[in-house]
Amino acid sequence: MIVLILLCVAQLTYLQLIANNRLANDPRNTRAALRDINRPRGPIITADGVVLARSVPSADSTEFRYQREYPEGGLFAEVVGYQSFVFGNTGVEKTYNNALVGREADLQLDNLGDLTSGSDGTGAVVLSLRADVQREAAAALGLQRGSIVVVDLTTGAIVALYSTPTYDPNPLAGHNSLEVQQAFKSLTDDPNKPNLPRAFRELYAPGSAFKPVTASVAIDDAIATPTEPVYPVLRQLDLPQTDAVLGNFGGQACGGDLAESLRASCNTTFGQIGLDLGDKFISGMRKFGIGTIPPLDIYPGAIASIGPAPGSFQLNQPLFAFAGIGQGDVATTPLQMALVAAAIGNGGVIMQPHVGAEIRNSNNKVVRKIANTPWRTATSATTAQALNTMMLAVVESGTGTAAKIEGVRVAGKTGTAQADGGSSHAWFIGFAPADAPRYAISVIVERGGSLGSEATGGRVAAPIAARVLKVALGK
Numbered sequence: 001m002i003v004l005i006l007l008c009v010a011q012l013t014y015l016q017l018i019a020n021n022r023l024a025n026d027p028r029n030t031r032a033a034l035r036d037i038n039r040p041r042g043p044i045i046t047a048d049g050v051v052l053a054r055s056v057p058s059a060d061s062t063e064f065r066y067q068r069e070y071p072e073g074g075l076f077a078e079v080v081g082y083q084s085f086v087f088g089n090t091g092v093e094k095t096y097n098n099a100l101v102g103r104e105a106d107l108q109l110d111n112l113g114d115l116t117s118g119s120d121g122t123g124a125v126v127l128s129l130r131a132d133v134q135r136e137a138a139a140a141l142g143l144q145r146g147s148i149v150v151v152d153l154t155t156g157a158i159v160a161l162y163s164t165p166t167y168d169p170n171p172l173a174g175h176n177s178l179e180v181q182q183a184f185k186s187l188t189d190d191p192n193k194p195n196l197p198r199a200f201r202e203l204y205a206p207g208s209a210f211k212p213v214t215a216s217v218a219i220d221d222a223i224a225t226p227t228e229p230v231y232p233v234l235r236q237l238d239l240p241q242t243d244a245v246l247g248n249f250g251g252q253a254c255g256g257d258l259a260e261s262l263r264a265s266c267n268t269t270f271g272q273i274g275l276d277l278g279d280k281f282i283s284g285m286r287k288f289g290i291g292t293i294p295p296l297d298i299y300p301g302a303i304a305s306i307g308p309a310p311g312s313f314q315l316n317q318p319l320f321a322f323a324g325i326g327q328g329d330v331a332t333t334p335l336q337m338a339l340v341a342a343a344i345g346n347g348g349v350i351m352q353p354h355v356g357a358e359i360r361n362s363n364n365k366v367v368r369k370i371a372n373t374p375w376r377t378a379t380s381a382t383t384a385q386a387l388n389t390m391m392l393a394v395v396e397s398g399t400g401t402a403a404k405i406e407g408v409r410v411a412g413k414t415g416t417a418q419a420d421g422g423s424s425h426a427w428f429i430g431f432a433p434a435d436a437p438r439y440a441i442s443v444i445v446e447r448g449g450s451l452g453s454e455a456t457g458g459r460v461a462a463p464i465a466a467r468v469l470k471v472a473l474g475k
Helices: 002-018 020-024 031-037 073-080 091-095 105-110 112-117 131-141 177-189 207-220 258-264 267-277 280-287 317-324 334-345 381-397 446-454 457-472
Strands: 051-057 066-069 123-127 146-152 158-164 231-234 236-238 245-247 254-256 349-351 356-361 366-369 374-377 411-417 425-432 439-445
Touching (some): 002 020, 131 146, 131 457, 146 334, 146 457, 158 457, 207 258, 207 267, 207 280, 207 317, 207 334, 207 381, 207 411, 207 425, 207 457, 231 267, 236 267, 245 267, 245 317, 254 258, 254 267, 258 267, 258 381, 267 317, 334 381, 334 411, 334 439, 381 411, 411 457, 425 446, 425 457, 439 446, 439 457, 446 457
Antiparallel strands (some): 051 066, 123 356, 146 158, 146 439, 231 254, 236 245, 349 374, 356 366, 411 425, 425 439
16 A cells, blocks of 8 residues: 555656646647636737737637637638647747736736736737738739748847748637547648748758858868869869769859859858868758757747758768758758858847747836847857858849849848759848848748749749848838
């Protein structure tokens, strides 16, 4: 009997203390959703005052008192997520759940009047996203599959985060369990994956948009400077350990110093740099966040971008040449590529990305601001400034001229990334204004969008970036 009692105590202790957080956050555990479904829930609002989620009195005859609504439908679905009594919460609805239902300590202290009166105090979550920039991102992508991420590079606050295709979260917040399950099944069965938050949970080869990382690591590791060495003008680079070659886009011949090679997006130069860096390339990538998970406040969070395996250079040297041009073993999320641009624009420092801006009480008083916190130091301020100048030349006279904005100097890099099973992806990353950087952006149009095999990053993604940055900058 004593042994059995001790076993029961041990099991209860394990469940309450050790496994508590895991069990509470398990997506199969609906108790948390059921606990909160019948209490008031505060709104989720954009930085420019647009309501993205709200609770209204339930109009149906079920036992639920409130119905969660998403007035903007799919425009903010991958950020806001949904509240479902069947499948639990996702997105901001999950991350900031305690604030929305008034359980945060700051809110409870501030809502003492509600406690004494017996009413349920709630909190409002104000996001850093702007509805005007988000709408422009959606309009710019149109029906093309892809993602756009805009970040305030000085703070890490995300201003726009949009992917297409998207989905309407309203059916998932319904009160008829059968209808909710059918809506969820139709999403998960859809081969286009409309409920996949592509911007931070899908990996793509970044192609030449990755070359600023390669250039930065080369400068930091004294492999090259913007002006030395001068790389030979080649049409293709012979790869070691194989009979294969690495060719330039369109079979063109190019070379020159690092700055000219970036402006012309010369594969042979950057393939050679990947070989010259060897295993040091991996640690340099990691400084930019490749191989680590960005700490994003959208449940279930971002996934890690990837690069070559540590210590693999001697056995797989050609893959490091391909890594130099953002192909081969390199795969990144659109969010990660926005952070690459942000690092260069912010003097080498990547701020922790976040969509939450502040928490307000039911009287609209700010009770907590989401902190702006440095995440990683990707490169030195000197190297970042050198890349700023080099990326400015890409837009002024290189492959990214379609990203120009009248009256604003834009720094950027295009990418046309080969992908298995179809046309290449079109990329653009950059920041503006180049002389006083404020916003970083990444754009990917999957499979070249409407241009298909004729697409390049310069033709497809660069003009989209310019269009969205204009709105962000008030132009």
